[in-house]
Amino acid sequence: MTKYYALLASLLLANTSGWAQSYQRTSQGLKASLETFDVEIRFYSPQIVRVLKTPKGGPPRLASLSVIKEPQATALTLASTDSTVTLTSQALRVRLGLRRGNVAIDQAAGAPLLHETRAAIRFRPNQGPDAGTYAVRQAFRLAPDEVIYGLGQQQNGKLNQRGQRVRLAQHNTSVAIPFFQSAKGYGIFWDNYSPTTFADTLQETSFASEVGRAADYYVLYGGTTDGVVAQLRELTGQAPLMPLWVYGFSQSRERYKTQVELVDVVKRYRALGVPLDGIVQDWQYWGKDDNWNAMSFDPATFPRPQQMVDSVHLLKAHLFIVAWPGFAPKTPQYQEFASKNMLLNFDTWPPGANTKPYDVYNPAARAIYWRYLNKGIFSLGPDAWWLDSTEPDHINEKPTDFDQPTHLGTYRSVQNAFPLQHVRGVYEHQRATSEAKRVMLLTRSAFAGQQRYGSNTWSGDVGSSFETLKKQVPAALNFSLTGLPYWNADIGGFFAGSFKKDGGAKNPAFQELYVRWMQFATFTPMMRSHGTDIPREIYQFGQRGDWAFDVQEQFINLRYRLLPYLYGTAWQVTSHGGSIMRPLAAAFGRDRASLDQSGEFLFGQSFLVAPVTEAGTKTKSVYLPAGATWYDFWTGQRLTGGQTVARACPIELLPVYVRAGAIVPWGPKVQYAGEKKWDHLEIRVYPGANGEFTLYEDEGDSYRYEKGARSEITFRWDDAKRQLTIQNRQGSFPGMLARRTFRLALAGPQNGAGVAPAKVVKAVSYASKQLVVKL
Known part of the structure; x- marks a missing residue:
């Protein structure tokens, strides 16, 4: 019969003779010893506390893959009774029950946040390859009407995740992150990488992981959803700024079959005068499936890859190249990884090719992966990566697949961290190779902390339907609420085969779906067209004068007019832990x-x-x-x-x-993001409340902004005084505008509506010194 470790022991205060055990004060919290497990409470800041419960005699906890913050000195007060010890920071109060080891976390002033249940913790010893570890379960009690968000990206159509039972395991279209945050202003990160079941019932809310060395979780208090996200970034890493061009429009297809076809798409957008910044080369540029992911171009279909890259750049566009984590046996990568025992022995995409993923958990394997990617592709000068199948695809799945060893333990024990480690390798090695271009990684899966690696996750190979489109909205929001600010989806959905027989891009039903999806994508962190079955380039839908063409063009142009607003928002993501x-x-x-x-x-x-x-x-x-x-x-x-x-x-x-109170900078009409300088921006003020916006600018690419090569101009609107203050410019960078004109407009029923030019109230010349303007 399986043995369970339950909370049945008592804890003795160090100065109390009636108890059999003790707790010890530490520099950041305390440690307590119970009969069957030990508890550590450690403050990482006044707003972040870690609770770690380790079974007696169990293996030590490995370093976190997600958490990078070091505990900071935090002022704490300690109080105790015969049954409870309490630690209080400026923001949080943490109580440890000395009989059962239960933890309760409240605001410092006493308002309840998150309490463990009485039978909170359970450790069940694992057998077989995971022997020495435990199946770990931790339960909490939430308020009956409490609203919670998160869990990564789930395609359940729900924003509030109460009442849900979700097996958190990475799959195409499902991103598994064991984190939720409450509308009460706190969040909880369950730091475990194995498949984990989240369950919420009227009685309790729990995380149950298949493999763990401890019950390890962090509670973060932010007061608001934005505040919680900021604390999670503080814990797991900040999100670097994407290149300016990434915030424009990108076109893709499954797939461009020759380099001539790819370059021709960019040429046609330029000839039409429709804005475009990114073009994506999807799979099989390497040839047949037996050469899968060779990271080299097939000489028959891509005979001059350097010329292709250069042609895209001459057209003022940017090129994504796809790379996968799996390799076919014919490739030199497969052979080297196999010789060094660095392959995971299960089938990944494509079916029938005997393709195997490499051990992303091994830093030496990640270095080998980059060596091939750098030599075969990056040396040609592409601008971004499409890292497909980052969950990864798992074909012909067998239970024993999860028993096999990786560099960090069984695959089961670290399964959900596969995307985190894979993108880490590409990001870190590209930055070590060159910082001339910011790393941009389009990925199909993610885990907590992945934002620090230049990751932009798309919602996977979703179907083409309005039902699916509807689910993308809460899926994107919950993903963002887990601290990952960059998300996108295939405009129109990936699988559009049901529309193909009735005319494809000329099918009115598909046109309606595609246009509505594009309108949504205009207001997401990345605007990207992609899919199979039906080509999605704008000219496939008709020509100017056809509604399906005209509405797309209108919203692509709108996206570019919003670039100064979006880039400023992106800077708040990077500098202040914000969200888009x-x-x-x-x-x-x-x-x-x-x-x-x-x-x-x-x-x-x-x-x-x-x-x-x-x-x-x-x-x-x-x-x-x-x-x-x-x-x-x-x-x-x-x-x-x-x-x-x-x-x-x-x-x-x-x-x-x-x-009301919004200040929106309105950019010029352009064909690509960097075509024109922002020297004659229209600044729309929406009166009715005070407001503020910071216009952010830099070189548009490279990491010199991290060293101070950037500028910020803050606009403040005083509604009572009808006064706009344009503050002194902060910072500078090479090529920056020394003088510019701001065209100021007050929005309202007669002005500043939609995409039409606003009636300018005043035009002011700005030379980086403060201006105060009455409107």
Whole structure:
């Protein structure tokens, strides 16, 4: 019969003769010894506390793969009774029960946050390859009406994850991250990399992992969803800034079969005058499947790869190249990895090719992977990587596949960290090779901490349907709420075969779906068209004058006009732990109706977006949160928050609202992100509340911004005085504008509506010194 370690022991205070055991004060918290396990409570900051429970005689806990923060000196007060010891920081109060070892975490002032249940912890010894480790379960008690977010990216169509039972294991379209945060202002990261079941019932909320050396979790207090995300970045790493061009529009297809075909796509966009910044080369540029992922170009279809890269650059575009974690036996990579016992022995994509993934957990294997990628591809000068199958694909899955050893233990024990370690290898080695280009990694999966490696995760090979589109909104928000700011999806969905027989891109039903999806993508961190079955280039849908072409062009142009706003928002992500896609609760947590709005989101600080996710929609109900005044982006109509409005939404319109107090820089019309300098920006002010926005600029690429090569210009609007202050410019970089003109406009029903040029109230010349302007 399997033995269980339960919380049945008592703990003795060091100065109390009635107990059999003791606790010990440490520099960052305390350690306590119970009969069957030890407990450590360690503060990493006043807002972050770690709880670690280790079975007696168990193996030591390995260093975290996700957490990089070192504990900082934190002022703590300690109080104790016969049954409880309490540690209090400036933000948190942590109580340890000395009989069962239960932990309760509250705000320092006493408001309850997260409490373990009475039968909180369970360790069950594993057998076989994982012998010496445990199946670990930890349970908590949440308030009955508490709203929680997170768990990575789940395609369940829900924003609030209460009442869910989810097996957290990486799969195509499902990103598994054992983290949730509460609308009460705290988050919990369960630091475990094995498949883990999250379960929430009326009685308890729990994490149960298949393999662990300890129960190890962090509680982070941020006060708001934004605050929790900022604390999680503090714990697991900040997100570097993407190149400016990445925030533009990228085109892809499964797949471009020759280098001529790929370059021709860029040429056609330039000839049409439709903006484009990225072009993606998907799989099989290496030839047949028996040469899968050789990281070299097939001479028959890509005879002059350097010429291809150079041609894309001459057209002022940027090139993604795909790379996979698995290799076919014919490749030199496979042979070297096999000779060094660095392959995982299970089948990955494509079927029938006997392709095996390399051991991403081994730093020596990651170095070998980069050596081939650098020599075969990066030396040609591409701009970004598409790291496909980063979960990875697992074909013909067998239970014994998970028993095999990796550099860090059985595959089962570290399965969910596969994407984290794989992208880490590419990021770290590219940065060590050259910092001339910022690392951009388009990945299909992620884990906690992956944001620090230049990762932008897409939602996987999802189907082409309005039902799937609807699920992308809460999936993206929950992903963002796990601390990962960069997310995107294949515009139109990947699998579009159901529309192919009826005309493909000329099928009106697919055109409607694709256009509505593109409208949504305009307000996501990356705007990228991709899919199989039906080519998605804009000219496949018709020509100017055809509605499916015209609406796409309108929203691609809108994306580029918003680049100064989006780049400034991205800088807040990097510098202040911010997010691009945010739930309404991020800014309106006191408005109960905002907490579970799964069909709307905030884009940065200023925009509220309500994607159209049902076919044939003519009118959409949109909730405008209480606590703010809102402007209809398209008409300038001013509306009071705290109400649901019925917004007409013909095919050319997506419901978008702007918060009063917003300051939105409006960029020039361009064909690519770096075509024009921002020397004549229109600055739209939405009166009705005070507001602030920081215009951020740098060289657009390279990591010199980390060393100070950047500038910030902060705009502040005083609504009572009708006064805009443009503050002194902070910082500088080579090629920066020394003087510029800002065209100032007040938005409203008669001005600044939609994409039409606003009527300028004042044009001011700015030479980096503070200006105060009455409007």
